[in-house]
Amino acid sequence: MSVSSETDLSLRGFLGAQGMKKGDLSKFVEDAVRWRMLDRTVQAVKERNQDMSADLLEAMIDEAVREVRAERRKQTAQH
Incomplete structure (x- = not known):
């Protein structure tokens, strides 16, 4: 460099x-x-994502957050 x-x-x-x-x-x-x-x-x-509506983008983010939280709860319950 x-x-x-x-x-x-x-x-x-x-x-x-x-x-x-x-x-x-x-x-x-x-x-x-x-x-x-x-x-x-x-x-x-x-x-x-600039052409995506704010509502659709927010819904996608909310779904992703729900999935991650569910997976973490699942992992926590297994330990």
């Missing part, structure tokens, strides 16, 4: 000002990448 010298110095300066150590750079980058991937996934889902 390569980044510009400006970005590298800015990030290291930011981390240093936050009291972070050298090893924290990798953790920071991993966290930033995860957030960026989540953001892109959310944007893709929003675009995919």
Whole structure:
């Protein structure tokens, strides 16, 4: 992976000002990448569903939540 010298110095300066150590750079980058991937996934889902009515989308979400809760209750009861 390569980044510009400006970005590298800015990030290291930011981390240093936050009291972070050298090893924290990798953790920071991993966290930033995860957030960026989540953001892109959310944007893709929003675009995919933009033509769907709010009522239909809410009904689908409600059904998914009911299914997950039922599965968790089932798992809890088995333990």
